[in-house]
Amino acid sequence: MLSGPDPLAIHPAPAHQRMVFLKNVVSDPKIEIGDYTYYDDPENALLFASRNVLHHYDFLGDKLRIGRFCAIATGARFIMNGANHAMTGFSTYPFNIFGNGWEEGFDVATITAGLRGDTVIGNDVWIGAEAVIMPGVTIGDGAIIGAFSVVTRDVAPYAIVAGNPAVERRRRFESELVERLLRVAWWNWPVERITKHLAAIRGADIDALERAE
Numbered sequence: 001m002l003s004g005p006d007p008l009a010i011h012p013a014p015a016h017q018r019m020v021f022l023k024n025v026v027s028d029p030k031i032e033i034g035d036y037t038y039y040d041d042p043e044n045a046l047l048f049a050s051r052n053v054l055h056h057y058d059f060l061g062d063k064l065r066i067g068r069f070c071a072i073a074t075g076a077r078f079i080m081n082g083a084n085h086a087m088t089g090f091s092t093y094p095f096n097i098f099g100n101g102w103e104e105g106f107d108v109a110t111i112t113a114g115l116r117g118d119t120v121i122g123n124d125v126w127i128g129a130e131a132v133i134m135p136g137v138t139i140g141d142g143a144i145i146g147a148f149s150v151v152t153r154d155v156a157p158y159a160i161v162a163g164n165p166a167v168e169r170r171r172r173f174e175s176e177l178v179e180r181l182l183r184v185a186w187w188n189w190p191v192e193r194i195t196k197h198l199a200a201i202r203g204a205d206i207d208a209l210e211r212a213e
Contacts, residue, residue: 034068055082067123086110123187
């Protein structure tokens with residue numbers, strides 16, 4: 001019995017080379033990506049780590065964590081903490097990076113004071129085209145990020161957000177149902193079990209999903 005695409009494949013749908021399973025093309029240890037999460041880009045899908053994860057510097061130590069079964073559309077970008085400028089003094093201009101004497105007296109603490117921590121994307125999250133995720137944001141499981149949105153704050157599980165800055169438009173399901181879905185956490189099941197119960201996962205019968213074995 002078949003159990004879906006090979007999670008180790010780079011192009012899981014060979015007829016569509018624009019799609020890649022990101023876990024298999026990103027080697028940066030600062031980026032953690034779960035199985036089956038894909039990026040869709042007709043031109044630069046293989047360059048996700050360098051083109052779509054920006055200002056991600058080793059010396060700051062922040063991580064980008066993306067869960068399983070996420071769908072990331074063309075041009076979505078993750079802005080990391082390295083984009084921050086010092087804001088503890090009068091000027092935000094990065095004099096120090098130009099050297100030639102301007103680095104003298106620079107205190108890295110003026111940068112680290114503004115760090116917002118890791119960026120965490122849950123499981124089964126759909127991120128629309130050209131969306132921008134700002135540093136330190138957590139996006140809950142099952143959330144949807146509208147195309148061209150700028151996400152500056154945390155997003156609740158199964159929320160739909162859109163706009164600049166992104167605001168919650170609605171929840172996909174009632175809170176009780178969301179709690180039940182989070183307890184089921186089908187994305188953590190073995191792939192054989194997921195395959196067996198795709199109808200329940202794609203459907204809208206929580207009782208059937210909870211009965212799945």
